[in-house]
Amino acid sequence: MFIKFLDHDLRYGIGRAKKRLIVTFIMFFFLSIYHFWTLRIFELTDPQYLESPVTTADYFLALIGGCGKVNLISGAENDFVMPTMWFVFVLWMQFTSLYYPFAELNGIGKQLMVLSGSRGNWWLSKCVWTIINTITNYLIVFAASTIAGLCFGAKPSMQANWYVSRELYMKVDDLTSSTTWNIWSVFLMTGFTMIVLALVQLILSLILKPVQSYFVLAGYLFAGAYIQNPVFFGNYAMGARNALLVSTGLTMPFGILLGIWLAVLSIGIGYFVFQYRDILGSDLS
Amino acid sequence: MEIVVNHVTKTIKNITVIEDVSLTLTSGTIYGLRGVNGSGKTMLMRLIAGLIRPTEGTITIDGKVLGKDISFPPDIGMLIENPAFIDHYTAAQNLKLIANIHRKVGEERIREVLEQVGLGADDPRKYKQFSLGMKQRLGIAGAILEYPALLLIDEPTNALDTDGIEMVRDLLLEQKQRGALIILACHDFSVLRELSDEIYLVREGRVTPYETQDKSE
Numbered sequence: 001m002f003i004k005f006l007d008h009d010l011r012y013g014i015g016r017a018k019k020r021l022i023v024t025f026i027m028f029f030f031l032s033i034y035h036f037w038t039l040r041i042f043e044l045t046d047p048q049y050l051e052s053p054v055t056t057a058d059y060f061l062a063l064i065g066g067c068g069k070v071n072l073i074s075g076a077e078n079d080f081v082m083p084t085m086w087f088v089f090v091l092w093m094q095f096t097s098l099y100y101p102f103a104e105l106n107g108i109g110k111q112l113m114v115l116s117g118s119r120g121n122w123w124l125s126k127c128v129w130t131i132i133n134t135i136t137n138y139l140i141v142f143a144a145s146t147i148a149g150l151c152f153g154a155k156p157s158m159q160a161n162w163y164v165s166r167e168l169y170m171k172v173d174d175l176t177s178s179t180t181w182n183i184w185s186v187f188l189m190t191g192f193t194m195i196v197l198a199l200v201q202l203i204l205s206l207i208l209k210p211v212q213s214y215f216v217l218a219g220y221l222f223a224g225a226y227i228q229n230p231v232f233f234g235n236y237a238m239g240a241r242n243a244l245l246v247s248t249g250l251t252m253p254f255g256i257l258l259g260i261w262l263a264v265l266s267i268g269i270g271y272f273v274f275q276y277r278d279i280l281g282s283d284l285s
Numbered sequence: 286m287e288i289v290v291n292h293v294t295k296t297i298k299n300i301t302v303i304e305d306v307s308l309t310l311t312s313g314t315i316y317g318l319r320g321v322n323g324s325g326k327t328m329l330m331r332l333i334a335g336l337i338r339p340t341e342g343t344i345t346i347d348g349k350v351l352g353k354d355i356s357f358p359p360d361i362g363m364l365i366e367n368p369a370f371i372d373h374y375t376a377a378q379n380l381k382l383i384a385n386i387h388r389k390v391g392e393e394r395i396r397e398v399l400e401q402v403g404l405g406a407d408d409p410r411k412y413k414q415f416s417l418g419m420k421q422r423l424g425i426a427g428a429i430l431e432y433p434a435l436l437l438i439d440e441p442t443n444a445l446d447t448d449g450i451e452m453v454r455d456l457l458l459e460q461k462q463r464g465a466l467i468i469l470a471c472h473d474f475s476v477l478r479e480l481s482d483e484i485y486l487v488r489e490g491r492v493t494p495y496e497t498q499d500k501s502e
Contacts, residue, residue: 004385012371107369108382111427114334114357115386275356278297278337 001116005125013100028141032148035062057160059149064190066238068170069228096137097198101126102210123274134198138191168240186239193237196259203270286312286434293342302328304490317481318470325490326470330437362433368424372413376404402426417444436467
């Protein structure tokens with residue numbers, strides 16, 4: 001029965017949502033062009049920045065980099081710069097999996113679930129759908145940024161250049177390398193973080209409402225942008241907060257353990273809540 | 286099939302929507318629910334369907350406690366509130382989706398039931414292009430598709446013309462004759478009175494047998 005639900009979710013929730021996938025591609029393709037303009041400014045103002053060839057990893061890191069650690073020392077100058085590009089990225093990623101489970105539950109999903117005789121299978125199928133949907137959208141973002149980079153002459157490589165640190169407001173003395181970084185692990189960690197956050201959002205959206213859960217998550221992500229702390233899990237989706245790039249960054253092994261714990265907790269709580277609470281039609285109409 | 290609703294109360298947000306309801310329902314019978322909007326008819330159906338859990342009391346289906354031994358009644362067909370289908374599927378594709386859960390019925394039955402409710406099995410139109418009446422007909426088709434032992438039907442005559450109402454009458458009587466337990470809520474009292482073996486009056490969450498003196502309701 002679980003396989004039947006999952007098959008339905010993949011067909012209906014991803015296969016039939018091609019427009020959203022296309023919008024994701026177009027949006028991040030054009031957002032990546034912003035990085036091209038930044039490079040042109042570097043070229044005009046600080047040509048020494050561009051001694052090494054621009055790579056597609058530079059384009060991707062410009063999207064998911066976020067911003068460096070904010071100085072929270074009392075009396076010191078507040079150097080917080082809103083990581084707008086990163087916010088657009090994470091909020092869009094979470095938006096892509098926001099409505100389908102809720103809409104399906106209030107549509108034909110209710111009938112299919114009753115016929116199947118199982119609430120648990122429905123819930124687990126939605127969890128797997130959320131994971132697959134997030135991976136799909138993340139890969140599309142990656143493809144859009146890579147293709148944009150290639151269109152503007154970037155070298156296809158996962159080796160990002162140190163000058164991106166300026167764009168990400170990373171402190172120069174904190175950098176782990178003075179030349180380049182291989183960002184494969186940053187790429188994987190950001191994707192993993194997106195999956196965990198989408199699962200947290202899934203359980204929130206079924207307890208609250210989708211819009212409310214979205215705002216709660218946005219607030220949580222904003223707090224995380226300001227305060228670098230593992231409690232704010234969104235930090236792990238920022239390249240500029242990753243210990244691979246900056247010495248004051250967060251380490252990935254702890255992030256992975258924390259993420260697994262959060263994901264299992266979200267799935268487990270959701271399973272329990274869904275079994276025993278009125279989620280289906282408990283409005284007073 | 287025997288459904289025993291045993292002293293069931295349901296409270297939502299401190300409002301008692303169903304209050305101390307006890308009923309015993311058996312196969313081959315149509316039970317009519319009569320009541321004004323917001324009286325608790327749909328809530329009672331949601332409880333019996335397993336969509337919501339009682340605050341107090343139990344509902345048993347053939348001795349199995351709903352929400353404890355089983356999540357939902359086995360062998361159920363339902364049309365509660367508005368029909369919900371996939372917008373960009375045709376009527377036949379939507380029914381196929383439902384039929385895929387148990388695989389008890391095939392293409393032939395899908396064609397048959399669509400003909401019965403007055404929809405063409407080969408109609409290429411998508412669900413989103415359907416009129417309200419067509420959507421209602423498809424909802425009824427979905428409910429009876431697999432010859433369920435329990436049928437929960439809420440306002441089946443909504444948006445239907447006189448032919449459609451006649452079709453609903455015939456179909457529900459046919460389901461009763463084959464032994465289904467049917468719970469029917471309908472604002473059209475003439476339909477309810479004609480079809481129901483027993484009628485219950487639902488008023489402010491309380492359910493009582495309908496007596497002739499209640500006709501003013």
